Each structure stands twice: as C-alpha cells, then as structure tokens.
Amino acid sequence: MDYKEIEGGVTAAKGFLAAGVHCGIKKKKKDLSLVYSENVCTAAAVFTSNVVKGAPIIVSKEHLKNNIAQAIIVNSGIANTCESDGVEKASMMTGFVADALKINEDDVLVASTGVIGQPLNLEPVKEHMKEIVSSLSKEGHTDAVSGIMTTDTVPKEMAVEVDICGTKVTIGGMCKGSGMIEPNMCTMLSFITTDVAISKDLLKEAVKSSADASYNRISIDGDTSTNDSYFILANGKAGNKTITEKDDSYYTFLDVLNYVNVTLAKKMAKDGEGATKLLQCDVTGADSEENALILAKSVIKSSLVKTAMFGCDANWGRIMCALGYAGVNFDPDIVDISFIGKCGEIVVCEKGKSIAFDEKKAYEILDEDEVIINVNMNNGENSASAWGCDLSYDYVKINGEYRS
Structure with a gap:
C-alpha cells in the first residue's frame, strides 16, 4: 500500500x-x-x-x-x-x-x-x-x-x-x-x-x-x-x-x-516498565488464527519467558511450557522454535526436542533490543503475532515505589 x-x-x-x-x-x-x-x-x-x-x-x-x-x-x-x-x-x-x-x-x-x-x-x-x-x-x-x-x-x-x-x-x-x-x-x-x-x-x-x-x-x-x-x-x-x-x-x-x-x-x-527489549511472538502453522493468537499471547505473558529474555537465556523449554498451558490442544512433538534478531535466526527446538545450537549466537540475538520468538506449530496455515517486553529488576523497583 x-x-x-x-x-x-x-x-x-x-x-x-x-x-x-x-x-x-x-x-x-x-x-x-x-x-x-x-x-x-x-x-x-x-x-x-x-x-x-x-x-x-x-x-x-x-x-x-x-x-x-x-x-x-x-x-x-x-x-x-x-x-x-x-x-x-x-x-x-x-x-x-x-x-x-x-x-x-x-x-x-x-x-x-x-x-x-x-x-x-x-x-x-x-x-x-x-x-x-x-x-x-x-x-x-x-x-x-x-x-x-x-x-x-x-x-x-x-x-x-x-x-x-x-x-x-x-x-x-x-x-x-x-x-x-x-x-x-x-x-x-x-x-x-x-x-x-x-x-x-x-x-x-x-x-x-x-x-x-x-x-x-x-x-x-x-x-x-x-x-x-x-x-x-x-x-x-x-x-x-x-x-x-x-x-x-x-x-x-x-x-x-x-x-x-x-x-x-x-x-x-x-517501553514496558523497566524493559530492555521488545518481544514479538510469531505463531505460525496453527490450525486457526484464534488458536495462534491464544498461543502467542501465552508466550508473551509468561513471566518465566520474560525473565529468560531479560537474561538473554535461550531457555526454549519455558516457551514450550507457556504453549502447553495456553488452553489449546496441539501435538508438542511437531513444534519448532527459533529466535530471530537483526543479526540472524537460530533454531533451538525441532519437533519438540532439544537440538545442538550455538549458545553464543543465541545470546547475541537475545541481547538485541528487539527479539522475535518464532513458534511453528506445523499443524495448519494460520498465524498470529503478539507483543510484549522482558521483565527486569527495574520493573519491581518502579512499581514498588509507584506512589512515592
């Protein structure tokens, strides 16, 4: 346009x-x-x-x-x-x-x-x-x-x-x-x-x-x-x-x-309180757009995912966990997860299982100020995105002193 x-x-x-x-x-x-x-x-x-x-x-x-x-x-x-x-x-x-x-x-x-x-x-x-x-x-x-x-x-x-x-x-x-x-x-x-x-x-x-x-x-x-x-x-x-x-x-x-x-x-x-980076979760390959959005929101809302992103820790297990409690039925054995930044993309999970990946490369991607968490459900042609931020020490400080 x-x-x-x-x-x-x-x-x-x-x-x-x-x-x-x-x-x-x-x-x-x-x-x-x-x-x-x-x-x-x-x-x-x-x-x-x-x-x-x-x-x-x-x-x-x-x-x-x-x-x-x-x-x-x-x-x-x-x-x-x-x-x-x-x-x-x-x-x-x-x-x-x-x-x-x-x-x-x-x-x-x-x-x-x-x-x-x-x-x-x-x-x-x-x-x-x-x-x-x-x-x-x-x-x-x-x-x-x-x-x-x-x-x-x-x-x-x-x-x-x-x-x-x-x-x-x-x-x-x-x-x-x-x-x-x-x-x-x-x-x-x-x-x-x-x-x-x-x-x-x-x-x-x-x-x-x-x-x-x-x-x-x-x-x-x-x-x-x-x-x-x-x-x-x-x-x-x-x-x-x-x-x-x-x-x-x-x-x-x-x-x-x-x-x-x-x-x-x-x-x-x-600009989330105390945030150091923008997080975007793209869920693709879902059986419906509604389910894709539910899954993407679940990842973005997870405190454990947000703290891992703050620490630049490629702990994809937290992402899989957040998908699992989202309330959407799916087959975890066909899910792929990767992280994307300006410096490239790194796959950290294939078919629901751990794979060998370059931890240094993953850290470089997660250390950027904008990070995409890409989740492929491999179960359809629908997709959705959600946005959030990491969770830092400063979030607690800001909200602990909000009325001060």
Whole structure:
C-alpha cells in the first residue's frame, strides 16, 4: 500500500489542534492534555474490560451514545477511579472544556490515568483551562503527548498519509502505556484523529477490529487496568467521498488504521516498565488464527519467558511450557522454535526436542533490543503475532515505589 509516515501525531490531520500543560496534579511534569477538532466529528471508542471502571469511562460512554465528539480532555497523575464523587468530577472536567471552547458538553470526552483510589483535585484543572485552550495549535501535539505520560520513558505518537480514491487522507495518534498492560483493551490510553469522512457504523466497526489487531495483542505484566481507553475522532475535512460501504476505500482506511495502532502498540510494549527489549511472538502453522493468537499471547505473558529474555537465556523449554498451558490442544512433538534478531535466526527446538545450537549466537540475538520468538506449530496455515517486553529488576523497583 502506498502511504508515508509524517510528523504531527494527533494534529497531523486537517482541522485538529492540541495542547498540554502542567496544571499541578503532578509535581513538575505536564499533566493535562487537550485534543480539539475545529468541527464536530464522528467518534467511536473501545474501553477497558475490567469490571472496575474509572469514572471518566462512565462519562465518555454516555457522551458517545450519539457517536459524536469534538474534544478530548485528559489528565495524568490521578486515575479518578474508586472515588465517591468521581463521575461528578469527570463531568465537571468536560464542562470546563465546553465552557472554554464554547461547544456542547456532550461533545467532550474525558480520560484519566495514574494512581487509583486517590482524590482528584479539580481546582488545578479549572484554573489552567484558559491556558490550555489558548495553547491549542498544530504544534501542540508534542506537549499533548507529554501530558498523558505516567511511567512512560518516551513519548509515543505517529501519523500516516494515504490516498483514498484520489483524496489524501491523514490518520494520526498518540498513546501512553508502560505498565499494568494486558490484552483486552486495558491499561493504555490511545487517541487517534483522522480527517477521513466515514459513517458512524463503519467507524465503530473499524475501531473494534483495529483494537483486536493491535492493542489487544500486547501484554507487559498481565494486569488489567481500570481506566484505559482507545478513542478515535474523524472530522471529514479531507473531503473524500464518505465511506459508507465495506469497499476498497474502507479496507484501505482500515489497513492504515491498523498500521498506526500496531506501531503505537509496539511502542508501548517496548517501553514496558523497566524493559530492555521488545518481544514479538510469531505463531505460525496453527490450525486457526484464534488458536495462534491464544498461543502467542501465552508466550508473551509468561513471566518465566520474560525473565529468560531479560537474561538473554535461550531457555526454549519455558516457551514450550507457556504453549502447553495456553488452553489449546496441539501435538508438542511437531513444534519448532527459533529466535530471530537483526543479526540472524537460530533454531533451538525441532519437533519438540532439544537440538545442538550455538549458545553464543543465541545470546547475541537475545541481547538485541528487539527479539522475535518464532513458534511453528506445523499443524495448519494460520498465524498470529503478539507483543510484549522482558521483565527486569527495574520493573519491581518502579512499581514498588509507584506512589512515592
């Protein structure tokens, strides 16, 4: 497909502005972000699967009942979860934005990330609303992505241009997520903006499909969080013929949306708390794509696999063990396992049995910052990938001192 990556993140698409400021929820770092479209957008979202849901999710779900939105306000530092007046506070945040921008309050979505169970002080948010609104700009994507970060060590954003039936369309986005990440749309925030014109029903379908192909395939520590959400706003400013059918235009849009979200998902996996490398598990030769994904996730989620990868230890037995408890029936006597890195590939298991391999070569591959664990089930033609990271000493340190 002919597309190119460009700068700009959530403001790359026509008609979108963003800003990020330090309002005082956190001690020093930016902690309040705003994304705004110059016109009302078609909107959709996918939310966490955790039974305990943050107050912002309850409010945003209500505001998305008509699948229309124009702005997103996000704070970091405090999750606004398990508070007696959390829903009221989340609603007040959307009201502050609506008043400042002179838009409909129901067209404002809200998200929060940070410590669960601590009260969110709205005074700093209210006091800095004029500042953040006046700061909205095309260049504001950099400050906006900084304002949503918690334990993230690097900002995560990207944007792509693509031609749809002769019209240039842009999809951009930013996300946060470093720990407490587990598949099923949990513990991450992702905000996608696009100037494509698309119907409400097809946007909702595309968002769900894209989440399943990207964010639902990553795992850092197996913890499913309470707050995190994936929003998309489509304002139609590209001027393309509105996508109303599952035709070539729709699938082009979906392919590029998947590319953006998979790239952002991998950025989160690579930036896992204390992580030193990105892990990708490719399961091939499976009897179904569903089983391939279950198996790949099981390997990525295994603490023993993750610690072996941190230690650059080619302990493929841990991978076989993780496959075995995934809940999928297979013949272990026909499974092949190899490790792949920039410097090459090494097979460490054939037909479920140990083989002689170069330990030094294996160490060199596992010492790279991106490692592929390749598992061939030799039982079909289906495949799937999942992403995660290694588990280091620093993960315990970071989470042991999270509230400090």
